Amino acid sequence: MTHVSKRVFPLFAVGLMALSGASVAEEITFVSQGGAYQEAQAKAILEPAAKNLGLTLKQDSSPKAYPIIKTQVESGQVSWDVVDLPTGDCVRGQAEGLFEKLDPALIPNLAKLPAELKDDYMAGYISYSTVLAYRTDAFDEESAPKTWADFWNTKDFPGARSLRNLPRPTLEIALRADGVPADKLYPLDVDRAFKKLEEIKPEITTWWTSGGQSAQLISDGEVDMVQIWNGRVSAVQAAGAPVAFTYNDGILETNSLCVLKGTKHKDAAMKFVNEAISAKLQAALPMIIDYGPLNPEAFKEGTIPEERAAVLPSSPENMAKQAVLSAKWWASEEGVKAEERWLSFVQAR
Numbered sequence: 001m002t003h004v005s006k007r008v009f010p011l012f013a014v015g016l017m018a019l020s021g022a023s024v025a026e027e028i029t030f031v032s033q034g035g036a037y038q039e040a041q042a043k044a045i046l047e048p049a050a051k052n053l054g055l056t057l058k059q060d061s062s063p064k065a066y067p068i069i070k071t072q073v074e075s076g077q078v079s080w081d082v083v084d085l086p087t088g089d090c091v092r093g094q095a096e097g098l099f100e101k102l103d104p105a106l107i108p109n110l111a112k113l114p115a116e117l118k119d120d121y122m123a124g125y126i127s128y129s130t131v132l133a134y135r136t137d138a139f140d141e142e143s144a145p146k147t148w149a150d151f152w153n154t155k156d157f158p159g160a161r162s163l164r165n166l167p168r169p170t171l172e173i174a175l176r177a178d179g180v181p182a183d184k185l186y187p188l189d190v191d192r193a194f195k196k197l198e199e200i201k202p203e204i205t206t207w208w209t210s211g212g213q214s215a216q217l218i219s220d221g222e223v224d225m226v227q228i229w230n231g232r233v234s235a236v237q238a239a240g241a242p243v244a245f246t247y248n249d250g251i252l253e254t255n256s257l258c259v260l261k262g263t264k265h266k267d268a269a270m271k272f273v274n275e276a277i278s279a280k281l282q283a284a285l286p287m288i289i290d291y292g293p294l295n296p297e298a299f300k301e302g303t304i305p306e307e308r309a310a311v312l313p314s315s316p317e318n319m320a321k322q323a324v325l326s327a328k329w330w331a332s333e334e335g336v337k338a339e340e341r342w343l344s345f346v347q348a349r
Helices: 035-053 066-075 087-095 108-112 148-152 167-177 190-203 211-219 230-238 266-276 279-287 296-300 327-331 333-347
Strands: 005-009 027-032 056-061 082-086 122-135 161-164 204-208 225-229 243-259
Touching (some): 027 035, 035 056, 035 266, 035 279, 087 122, 087 243, 087 327, 108 266, 122 211, 122 230, 148 190, 161 167, 161 190, 190 204, 211 225, 211 230, 225 230, 266 279
Parallel strands (some): 027 082
Antiparallel strands (some): 082 243, 122 225, 122 243
């Protein structure tokens, strides 16, 4: 059974009210994945947003919210209002009619988001990146691998290597290694990607299956270079391991906000989304946790110091070095087939 935790944050104190017409704050329920990530959101974005709007905020968390969303909407028993999901789940939910169409009149901050980070049913919320990390006791700054082409170049960049045991975004990485420009990745040339992966396959010592494993591999020196999430490698660096990483050729992924179809608090939910993607609140999140804001104006608020922006995946400088993963392509028939093909690829060793 999927675990769901519940917390209630009464963020609006009702003042003295006339005896004949007392009113209470409207309540909405926000859902995310829990843990340190949701705790950081609560402090930086969720509680301030609710306070600004005079709402009472209730929070639930579930690492696998999608089936619960589907059940709520299809049964007509909708108790959640705004959900923070991997963008791929938002795309999937649109196709299944699970989300309300966003109202630009109630969410003017949508206009601030780049076109590829929003659509009629979702608003880009946070970002993280898959990056190339390496051991600094194996490579100095000049000789270190700086691109995925370098990762594939075992002659000039020797050492143990690790890739993720999942096609998304490992296929994108393979195509970048094969010279496909970041803005020409989609639709993915799946045959070309798997052909490139066959080249490096004998050199991969470990196909990792969790973020913790990827961090352990590079931290303990079991590998000299690894495909890893920026937050994981930043934690390894903070712990003192001789590790560095680059955003060159990174693949930026996102979570987005959606409003459940049939919510009883539709307008309030829309307004909450607007607050959550505002530049001011977006700028506060990366001061607590290693996720990047998706409202570009967040970097102009004066909240994020230059040295902090330099290590965030969505800073203008780092965005320019990366490709944005297309959740819509992965949700397509071609993407589903690529997922199925991956199983055969990794099993044929």
